[in-house]
Amino acid sequence: xxxxxxxxxxxxxxxxxxxxxxxxxxxxxxxxxxxxxxxxxxxxxxxxxxxxxxxxxxxxxxxxxxxxxxxxxxxxxxxxxxxxxxxxxxxxxxxxxxxxxxxxxxxxxxxxxxxxxxxxxxxxxxxxxxxxxxxxxxxxxxxxxxxxxxxxxxxxxxxxxxxxxxxxxxxxxxxxxxxxxxxxxxxxxxxxxxxxxxxxxxxxxxxxxxxxxxxxxxxxxxxxxxxxxxxxxxxxxxxxxxxxxxxxxxxxxxxxxxxxxxxxxxxxxxxxxxxxxxxxxxxxxxxxxxxxxxxxxxxxxxxxxxxxxxxxxxxxxxxxxxxxxxxxxxxxxxxxxxxxxxxxxxxxxxxxxxxxxxxxxxxxxxxxxxxxxxxxxxxxxxxxxxxxxxxxxxxx
Amino acid sequence: xxxxxxxxxxxxxxxxxxxxxxxxxxxxxxxxxxxxxxxxxxxxxxxxxxxxxxxxxxxxxxxxxxxxxxxxxxxxxxxxxxxxxxxxxxxxxxxxxxxxxxxxxxxxxxxxxxxxxxxxxxxxxxxxxxxxxxxxxxxxxxxxxxxxxxxxxxxxxxxxxxxxxxxxxxxxxxxxxxxxxxxxxxxxxxxxxxxxxxxxxxxxxxxxxxxxxxxxxxxxxxxxxxxxxxxxxxxxxxxxxxxxxxxxxxxxxxxxxxxxxxxx
Numbered sequence: 001x002x003x004x005x006x007x008x009x010x011x012x013x014x015x016x017x018x019x020x021x022x023x024x025x026x027x028x029x030x031x032x033x034x035x036x037x038x039x040x041x042x043x044x045x046x047x048x049x050x051x052x053x054x055x056x057x058x059x060x061x062x063x064x065x066x067x068x069x070x071x072x073x074x075x076x077x078x079x080x081x082x083x084x085x086x087x088x089x090x091x092x093x094x095x096x097x098x099x100x101x102x103x104x105x106x107x108x109x110x111x112x113x114x115x116x117x118x119x120x121x122x123x124x125x126x127x128x129x130x131x132x133x134x135x136x137x138x139x140x141x142x143x144x145x146x147x148x149x150x151x152x153x154x155x156x157x158x159x160x161x162x163x164x165x166x167x168x169x170x171x172x173x174x175x176x177x178x179x180x181x182x183x184x185x186x187x188x189x190x191x192x193x194x195x196x197x198x199x200x201x202x203x204x205x206x207x208x209x210x211x212x213x214x215x216x217x218x219x220x221x222x223x224x225x226x227x228x229x230x231x232x233x234x235x236x237x238x239x240x241x242x243x244x245x246x247x248x249x250x251x252x253x254x255x256x257x258x259x260x261x262x263x264x265x266x267x268x269x270x271x272x273x274x275x276x277x278x279x280x281x282x283x284x285x286x287x288x289x290x291x292x293x294x295x296x297x298x299x300x301x302x303x304x305x306x307x308x309x310x311x312x313x314x315x316x317x318x319x320x321x322x323x324x325x326x327x328x329x330x331x332x333x334x335x336x337x338x339x340x341x342x343x344x345x346x347x348x349x350x351x352x353x354x355x356x357x358x359x360x361x362x363x364x365x366x367x368x369x370x371x372x373x374x375x376x377x378x379x380x381x382x383x384x385x386x387x388x389x390x391x392x393x394x395x396x
Numbered sequence: 397x398x399x400x401x402x403x404x405x406x407x408x409x410x411x412x413x414x415x416x417x418x419x420x421x422x423x424x425x426x427x428x429x430x431x432x433x434x435x436x437x438x439x440x441x442x443x444x445x446x447x448x449x450x451x452x453x454x455x456x457x458x459x460x461x462x463x464x465x466x467x468x469x470x471x472x473x474x475x476x477x478x479x480x481x482x483x484x485x486x487x488x489x490x491x492x493x494x495x496x497x498x499x500x501x502x503x504x505x506x507x508x509x510x511x512x513x514x515x516x517x518x519x520x521x522x523x524x525x526x527x528x529x530x531x532x533x534x535x536x537x538x539x540x541x542x543x544x545x546x547x548x549x550x551x552x553x554x555x556x557x558x559x560x561x562x563x564x565x566x567x568x569x570x571x572x573x574x575x576x577x578x579x580x581x582x583x584x585x586x587x588x589x590x591x592x593x594x595x596x597x598x599x600x601x602x603x604x605x606x607x608x609x610x611x612x613x614x615x616x617x618x619x620x621x622x623x624x625x626x627x628x629x630x631x632x633x634x635x636x637x638x639x640x641x642x643x644x645x646x647x648x649x650x651x652x653x654x655x656x657x658x659x660x
Contacts, residue, residue, distance in 0.1 A: 002486070002487060002613065002614040002615060022624070037459065037460070037483075038459050038461075039486065040486055040487055041486045041487030041613070041614050042487065042621055043620075043621060044621070044624050047623075058614060058615075058620075139562075142526070142535070142536060142537070142538075143535055146530075166558055167538070167539055167555070167556065167557045167558050168557075170522045170523075170538065171526055171536075171537075171538040171539075173523070174490065174494075174521075174522075174523035174524075174525075174526040174527040174530075175526045175527070175529070175530050175536070177491065177523075177527070178491060178494060178526070178527035178530035178531060179530050181491065181618070182491075182618050183489065183491065183617070183618030183619035184490065184491070184523060184619070185619060186490075186519075186520065186521035186522065186523055187520060187521070201622070205520075206518070206519065206624070211624050211625070211626060212624065212625050212626070213621050213623070213624050214621070214622050214623040214624070214625075215619050215620065215621055215622065216619070216620055216622050217618050217619050217620075218620065219618065220618035257535045257566055257567050257570075258535045258537070258564060258565075258566050259564065259565050259566075260562055260563070260564050261552070261562075261563040261564065261565055262562060262563040263557075263560070263562050264560045264561050264562065264563075265559050265560040266559060266560040266561075334656035335651065335656065355656060356651075356654065356656070358647065358651075369633055369635075370633070372633050373632070373633065373634065374633070374634050374635075374636055374647055374650065375633050375634070375635045375636065376635075376636050376643045376647065377635065378640055378643060379640070382640040383640045383643060383644060385640075386640040386641050386643065386644035387644040387647065387648065389644075390641075390644040390645055390647075390648040391648055394648055394652060
């Protein structure tokens with residue numbers, strides 16, 4: 001069984017491992033580090049020790065024969081025959097990985113009458129498209145899609161499988177990886193091939209984005225990752241690219257238990273600022289509870305709602321119902337104004353998925369600027385009134 | 397109906413701070429909480445029980461102190477809670493976690509529905525629910541925002557999608573993962589709190605649930621963390637310079653020129 005222990009003779013009591021432990025599971029006893037029961041065997045402490053005083057034994061995992069697995073695959077998620085943007089983005093990324101491995105890039109396309117989509121996938125970088133076309137596959141269905149995907153993996157043995165971290169991808173990928181007992185890393189923000197070992201290094205945020213973790217899947221195949229939309233870049237389409245469309249011999253699952261009765265699309269359209277959902281939030285930086293009037297006025301001018309940081313709510317400046325953040329509301333408006341909000345991690349957790357973030361703060365080093373699309377360094381009490389008159393003039 | 401709700405202990409992130417010198421997370425004094433999304437799963441389980449009768453059992457895997465936390469679910473109305481805890485489970489990735497939970501479910505016995513939160517706030521993977529369903533060989537639906545109908549052997553529910561929703565039906569037993577839109581969780585009742593104080597949460601080891609140790613914890617995890625580091629945010633920030641009046645004018649011009657995608 002895997003175990004981790006401090007080699008007491010080598011430990012000099014420097015406490016570096018205590019600081020490195022993300023789980024607070026190492027403490028000092030008689031000037032030596034001691035690992036507590038709360039340890040999760042994450043191994044972060046091992047590299048923190050300058051004295052090689054941490055002995056981490058991992059079990060030898062029964063290795064499968066991984067040599068037969070070759071090639072990079074992308075799930076060609078589509079709706080009504082149109083590939084999802086994330087599928088094209090993953091082909092762009094998959095192309096790089098496949099080139100480094102000197103292997104082919106393939107897309108898996110499942111649906112009903114979706115052959116045209118296969119051409120789009122090839123134009124965006126696929127060498128090959130595995131096309132499974134059947135009327136029963138018109139809508140995404142966890143059961144049938146997982147079943148077919150597993151059959152394809154077992155038959156063609158890809159080395160790497162990438163899926164978009166969409167509603168469907170995040171449901172399909174764990175179902176597939178669980179059936180074939182391989183590893184899956186969610187929401188990767190960076191993928192690269194280890195130049196020596198030729199394995200996939202998958203980097204993803206952990207602990208609410210406070211820490212990035214690089215994860216490998218050394219002994220199981222395929223190596224599977226999901227990636228959120230807009231993280232990777234698609235290649236410019238090249239209609240002259242030649243690719244092969246393979247219609248594999250798979251068994252289309254019949255007698256499905258899961259039935260999709262209705263698919264309701266709540267239409268998407270483009271709107272201008274005047275129609276966009278807007279939130280204007282105030283933080284400690286507005287200086288005084290009465291200055292929320294100014295925040296409210298900007299919100300009203302733009303037809304938006306008023307938000308607040310936890311600090312202002314705790315101080316009693318505004319009701320809890322306005323609080324945005326980890327312990328308040330999670331919001332994702334089209335436009336988010338952070339006025340006098342420094343941008344503590346907890347606040348960011350509640351609003352960082354907003355489409356456009358505008359930060360106004362007098363401290364140029366405030367963390368809010370790191371997530372802001374537009375930043376204004378200045379006094380909120382001057383900038384916000386200026387914005388109010390500017391927008392009033394423009395919006396009538 | 398026999399309902400099992402899987403919950404995870406996560407750090408209550410309100411106190412998460414970074415130590416700027418060592419670039420690590422300061423964890424001193426961070427309280428542990430039930431994963432917020434799992435709270436909705438517990439609530440939904442209790443609501444189903446209130447309509448159909450039966451029992452709600454809460455299942456978790458974690459360090460021994462999680463047993464105490466699970467009592468919070470008793471206080472709001474769960475009937476029983478069970479904790480899987482063993483050194484053998486340590487270092488589990490989502491596959492090894494799903495395996496251990498599946499063995500725990502099998503020991504609990506016959507069930508109609510398993511509920512999970514859509515994801516945990518520490519790992520954010522959303523993988524354990526579907527992976528657990530696979531290990532149990534039952535169907536699953538993720539991101540459930542409403543249960544339209546549930547009765548013996550049948551569930552019909554709405555799954556949130558990227559641009560709307562779907563109506564899905566499945567036979568029971570099945571697994572669903574729920575989003576926060578599904579309900580408004582209740583607060584513990586006085587009676588519930590009294591009951592939770594008296595409740596003992598059994599702790600099951602790998603041997604108790606008949607789990608193969610090679611499939612648990614670090615040994616059963618295909619993925620390995622090889623490196624951790626503090627991120628650098630890479631949003632393309634554009635700083636707007638000038639006097640307040642100019643800044644306001646430039647920003648307004650940029651925003652007025654932009655188009656925003658909206659979903660009704």
